[in-house]
């Protein structure tokens with residue numbers, strides 16, 4: 343859009359200096375991903391919009407506390423979105439997200455050509471997930487998208503605490519290895 | 526310095542309680558070894574984000590954010606969390622509810638559901654307290670059912686059971702605590718009714734015991750006679 347796209351680090355420096363256009367650029371870069379994450383966790387458009395709104399404002403006001411060595415801008419921003427969405431989710435009792443397949447069904451309602459292209463693009467990642475044994479995949483999904491803690495997962499899945507951790511560890515290791523081969 | 530390696534998977538997936546999460550986050554500021562591993566795990570977790578199908582955000586959201594940022598800090602928005610905000614109390618409640626919903630689908634009556642939400646909320650509040658836990662898994666023909674005994678600091682212990690069918694006519698489930706010498710001490714008895722998940726008070730203090738079990742008994746008192754339905758492992 344502009345002559346030169348700033349790096350994420352440059353963007354964060356601009357943000358810390360409270361230059362508003364940098365916030366717009368950050369949104370252009372990660373707004374869609376942030377919304378997808380919030381939507382996936384909350385399963386509802388309005389709540390997801392509010393979470394993304396608040397997360398970007400938090401990023402705007404907290405940019406001064408961002409430290410490159412703690413993680414990059416994307417990780418930092420998305421962790422704010424994740425935390426905020428999970429906190430909202432945990433305050434509600436009436437809704438908990440279904441496994442990934444349900445989200446795919448929901449997303450189908452709003453399908454566009456762009457969306458379809460994006461889905462193809464990310465099929466590799468989902469294939470990786472699908473290669474995991476059901477128990478590992480569900481543990482990872484319920485933790486990350488469901489906002490469940492280890493103790494809650496143990497109770498929910500009827501397994502000891504150590505098993506929850508073990509499934510996460512092995513599942514993430516498998517994902518990491520498999521992702522090395524995904525283009 | 527004790528490392529955080531053991532908790533990093535839980536950490537990157539957000540599955541630690543917020544206070545434990547803060548401990549890990551603090552450790553990562555001073556330990557390159559753990560930080561390196563955490564970063565590697567994080568990039569794997571990002572792949573989960575990439576796998577997300579979702580509708581695009583509403584077009585007006587960008588303007589809404591920029592307009593809000595352009596105003597002086599408004600009240601109502603909490604300060605930026607280090608990596609966390611408040612502790613969860615209702616998560617298990619929702620987990621329990623989700624389990625119930627999964628099990629019965631759309632047939633569940635609304636009032637039953639509401640009652641379960643209320644009960645789940647009570648469970649969630651109690652489970653959120655710090656304390657020790659023992660998991661009992663069903664054995665023999667009771668495989669697949671189980672119960673988590675929670676012994677919160679300073680308040681009575683209780684068990685959250687899942688998938689427990691009502692006791693057969695004339696029998697009752699009985700909770701037992703077992704000490705290091707293999708002595709069985711009787712806790713409370715119950716019949717278990719409808720609902721996939723239920724909470725039962727243990728009925729006796731758990732201090733001094735290192736195992737627990739549930740049996741099916743025909744009498745509400747006396748020695749253990751019936752078969753073991755589930756038991757914890759020896760720790």
Ligand SMILES: [Zn+2]
Pocket residue numbers: 527528529530552556557558559560
């Ligand atoms: Zn360390």
